Amino acid sequence: MSSKDAQKEINVGAKDMPLHCPMPDMVSWNSHPRVFLDVAKTGSAQCPYCGTMYKLKAGEVIKGH
Known part of the structure; x- marks a missing residue:
């Protein structure tokens, strides 16, 4: 598998919620x-x-609405 075919991995935190792609x-x-x-x-x-x-980044806490 070439690096072009490798899937991307993104670490996210509570500030990124609600999370969406892109x-x-x-x-x-x-x-x-x-x-x-x-x-x-x-x-x-x-x-x-x-x-x-x-x-989700280690130690991140996502609070409900």
Whole structure:
């Protein structure tokens, strides 16, 4: 597998909630429809469109609304 084919992994914190992909800093011309991801239950979530893996930073606490 080349590095081009490797999936991206992003560590996120409570400040990034509600979490969605693509993130605001991603290039808009190369993006897909916005999808919201839940990392609170398992500590990670993968985008169904681009395969980016989002992982909750160690020690982060997500508070409910």
